[in-house]
Amino acid sequence: MSLSEFPIDLKKFNTKLSLDPSKPKLSAAEKSALQANIQLLRDAIVLFTATGAARGVSGHTGGAYDTVPEVCVLLALFNHSQRFYPVVFDEAGHRVATQYILSVLEGSLPAEHLLYYREANSKLPGHPELGLTPGVKFSSGRLGHMWPLVNGVALGHRDKVVFCLGSDGSQQEGNDAEAARFAVAQHLNVKIIVDDNDVTIAGHPSEYLKGFSVAKTLEGHGLKVLVAQGEDLDAVWGGISSIVAHDGPAALVLKRKMAPGVPDIEGSTHGHDVIPVKSALTYLKQRGYPDYSSLYSSITALAQPYLHIGSTKEVGATRVVFGEAVNLVLDGLSREEAQRKVMVIDSDLEGSTGLKVIHQKHPEVFVPSGIMERGNFSAAAGFGFEKDKFGVFSTFSAFLEMVISEITMARLNNCNVLCHFSHSGVDEADNTCHFGINSLFADNGLSDVNSFLYFPADPAQMIAIVKKVFFQHGMRFVFSTRAKVPWLLREDGSRFFDLDAGYEFQPGKDEVLVEGSAGYVVTFGEMVYRSWDAVLRCRQQGLDVGLVNKPSLNVVDEKTIMKIGQSPFILVVESFNQKTGLGSKFGSWLLERQLTPKYGYMGTTREGCGGLWEQIPYQGLDPQSIILKIKQLSQ
Numbered sequence: 001m002s003l004s005e006f007p008i009d010l011k012k013f014n015t016k017l018s019l020d021p022s023k024p025k026l027s028a029a030e031k032s033a034l035q036a037n038i039q040l041l042r043d044a045i046v047l048f049t050a051t052g053a054a055r056g057v058s059g060h061t062g063g064a065y066d067t068v069p070e071v072c073v074l075l076a077l078f079n080h081s082q083r084f085y086p087v088v089f090d091e092a093g094h095r096v097a098t099q100y101i102l103s104v105l106e107g108s109l110p111a112e113h114l115l116y117y118r119e120a121n122s123k124l125p126g127h128p129e130l131g132l133t134p135g136v137k138f139s140s141g142r143l144g145h146m147w148p149l150v151n152g153v154a155l156g157h158r159d160k161v162v163f164c165l166g167s168d169g170s171q172q173e174g175n176d177a178e179a180a181r182f183a184v185a186q187h188l189n190v191k192i193i194v195d196d197n198d199v200t201i202a203g204h205p206s207e208y209l210k211g212f213s214v215a216k217t218l219e220g221h222g223l224k225v226l227v228a229q230g231e232d233l234d235a236v237w238g239g240i241s242s243i244v245a246h247d248g249p250a251a252l253v254l255k256r257k258m259a260p261g262v263p264d265i266e267g268s269t270h271g272h273d274v275i276p277v278k279s280a281l282t283y284l285k286q287r288g289y290p291d292y293s294s295l296y297s298s299i300t301a302l303a304q305p306y307l308h309i310g311s312t313k314e315v316g317a318t319r320v321v322f323g324e325a326v327n328l329v330l331d332g333l334s335r336e337e338a339q340r341k342v343m344v345i346d347s348d349l350e351g352s353t354g355l356k357v358i359h360q361k362h363p364e365v366f367v368p369s370g371i372m373e374r375g376n377f378s379a380a381a382g383f384g385f386e387k388d389k390f391g392v393f394s395t396f397s398a399f400l401e402m403v404i405s406e407i408t409m410a411r412l413n414n415c416n417v418l419c420h421f422s423h424s425g426v427d428e429a430d431n432t433c434h435f436g437i438n439s440l441f442a443d444n445g446l447s448d449v450n451s452f453l454y455f456p457a458d459p460a461q462m463i464a465i466v467k468k469v470f471f472q473h474g475m476r477f478v479f480s481t482r483a484k485v486p487w488l489l490r491e492d493g494s495r496f497f498d499l500d501a502g503y504e505f506q507p508g509k510d511e512v513l514v515e516g517s518a519g520y521v522v523t524f525g526e527m528v529y530r531s532w533d534a535v536l537r538c539r540q541q542g543l544d545v546g547l548v549n550k551p552s553l554n555v556v557d558e559k560t561i562m563k564i565g566q567s568p569f570i571l572v573v574e575s576f577n578q579k580t581g582l583g584s585k586f587g588s589w590l591l592e593r594q595l596t597p598k599y600g601y602m603g604t605t606r607e608g609c610g611g612l613w614e615q616i617p618y619q620g621l622d623p624q625s626i627i628l629k630i631k632q633l634s635q
C-alpha cells in the first residue's frame with residue numbers, strides 16, 4: 001500500500017448536511033447522517049495520526065478524535081445559516097488533526113497529503129499555523145491563548161455566533177478565566193464546547209487538581225453552562241442547540257472518556273499522544289477496514305544524516321538529567337529537611353521536563369499541579385520567599401514568555417526559585433509556537449540584581465550546574481533541549497565536563513574549550529557540539545579557530561571577553577531568536593570595552609519546518625552553515 005492514496009474515502013463525508021438549531025431534536029435521518037460523518041472522520045483521524053507514530057515524529061490522536069461529534073455538528077450549523085462565524089476555533093492546538101481534515105473537506109488539501117502528518121516540510125506541523133497550511137484558519141498551540149482572541153473576533157462580529165472548542169486542560173489556564181469574565185461582561189455571543197475528558201498529559205485533572213470543575217468554574221464567571229454526555233449524540237445536539245438559542249456567552253461541557261472506543265488508549269493519558277501503530281491497526285480492523293500494516297511499514301523515520309565529530313555517538317537527554325541531578329542534591333538531605341527546604345511544582349509536564357523522577361524518588365517535595373504556569377511559578381516563588389527555602393519550577397521554554405511579569409515580582413520579593421525551562425531553542429521543536437527562543441527575557445532585572453541563566457552543553461554539565469547552583473539565592477534559570485545531545489569530547493577523546501576528573505562548574509565563567517588565533521566562536525547549550533564540529537573541521541583545514549562555551553548566558557566574563565575580543569573575529573552561534581538572543585547583546589558588550597573584532601551572529605530567524613532534527617539545518621544552524629559563516633568572517 002502506498003502513500004499516494006488516502007485509503008478511507010473522505011468523499012463519503014456529507015458536506016451538505018444542514019441542521020436547524022431551532023429544532024432541538026434530531027430526526028432519524030439527520031442523526032444517522034451525522035453519525036456516519038462522525039465515524040468517517042474519527043476513523044480517518046486514527047488512520048493518519050498514526051503515521052506520525054510510524055514516522056517517529058509523534059503527534060496527538062485522542063483529543064482530535066474526541067471532539068469530532070461537535071465538529072460535525074458545527075459544520076452542519078455553518079451550512080444552515082450565515083449567523084455562525086464559519087471557523088472551528090480550537091484552544092487546544094495539539095488537536096490539529098481536526099483542522100487538517102477540515103482543510104481536506106473544504107478542498108484546500110488533497111486527502112492523501114494527510115499521510116504526511118508532522119513530517120518535516122509537509123506543512124502539517126504539530127499545531128495549526130495560519131498562513132502555513134492551506135485551509136488552516138488560525139494559529140493555536142499555547143493553551144489558554146485562543147478563547148481571549150475568539151472574544152475579540154466576537155466583538156468584531158456582533159451579528160455572529162462564534163464557536164471555540166475547549167478542553168479541560170486549556171480551561172485550567174488563567175487566561176480562560178479572564179476570557180470568561182470578559183465574554184460575560186461584554187455579553188458576547190461566544191459559545192465554548194469543552195471536551196471534558198479528564199485527561200491531560202501528566203494525568204487526570206480529577207486526581208491532580210482536586211476540586212476543579214470546568215462547569216462550575218464557567219458558571220461562576222456567569223456563563224450559561226450545560227453539561228452533557230459527549231458520546232450521546234442527541235444530548236450533544238440538544239446542548240449545542242440550546243447554547244446557540246441563548247443570547248450571550250454559553251458553554252457546553254461534554255463529559256466523555258478520552259478516545260472513546262479506541263483500544264489501548266481509551267480513558268488513558270496515552271490517548272493524549274499519538275496512537276501507537278499497533279493500536280490503530282486493531283481499531284481499524286475492528287471497524288471493518290482492511291489490514292493497513294503495509295502502509296505504516298512503508299513509512300520510515302528519517303534519520304539525521306550528519307555524523308558530528310568532537311562528541312560521543314551516545315546521546316543523553318539533558319532535560320531528564322535535570323531531574324536526576326535534583327535528586328542527587330535531595331538525596332543528601334533527610335526527608336524532613338528536604339520537605340522543609342524544597343518544593344518542586346509541576347505544570348502537567350513532569351514526563352517531559354524531567355521532574356517525573358523527582359516525583360518518584362522524592363514525593364515529599366513534589367506538588368503535581370495543573371496547566372497554570374503563572375500561578376505555579378508564583379507558588380514556587382512564594383515557597384522560596386524565605387532565605388532557606390527554595391522553590392523549583394519547570395515548563396517548556398516557549399512558556400517562559402508567559403511568566404516574565406511573575407519573574408519580576410518574584411525578584412522584587414527576593415524569592416529563591418530554580419527554574420528549569422526544557423524544550424529550549426528549536427531542536428526537535430513541535431514547531432513555531434513551541435520554539436523556546438526568547439529566553440533572555442528572563443534576565444529582566446535591573447543592573448543592581450543578579451540573576452543567572454545557565455544552559456549546559458551536555459548531560460554531564462547539567463549535573464555540574466544543578467549541583468552548584470541549587471541552593472544559591474535568587475532567581476536561577478536552567479535550560480535544556482527537547483533533543484538529546486552527545487557528551488563533548490576533547491581532541492584527545494576525554495570528556496570536557498567529567499566530574500570524576502575534577503571538573504567543577506563556575507557560575508559566570510566562560511569556558512574556552514580551545515584557543516584559536518584566527519577568531520572565536522562563542523556558543524552555548526545544544527549548539528556547542530555543532531559548533532565544536534564546525535571548529536574542528538576548520539582547524540583540520542588549517543584555520544586556527546577557537547571555541548568558547550558560554551554556559552552562563554547573561555553574564556559578561558571580563559577576562560574572557562577581553563581575550564577573545566582582541567582576536568580577528570567573533571561569531572555567536574545559538575538557536576535563540578536572532579533578534580533577542582545572546583548575539584544581540586554580545587556586540588554591545590564588545591563595543592563597551594572598545595573591542596572591535598569582525599562580528600557575526602547566527603540564531604533562529606524564521607518560522608519552523610516541522611519534523612524533528614530538520615529544524616536546525618532549516619534555520620541554517622547546522623555545522624556546515626557555521627563553517628560557512630566562520631570562513632566569511634575570517635577572510
Ligand SMILES: Cc1ncc(C[n+]2csc(CCOP(=O)(O)OP(=O)(O)O)c2C)c(N)n1
Binds near residue numbers: 167168347
Ligand atoms: C500554555 C501551555 N502550557 C502547556 C502546554 C503543553 N501541553 C500541550 S497539551 C497539554 C495537555 C492538554 O490537555 P487537554 O487540553 O485537555 O487535551 P487532551 O489531553 O484532552 O487532548 C499540555 C500541558 C501548552 N501547549 N501550552
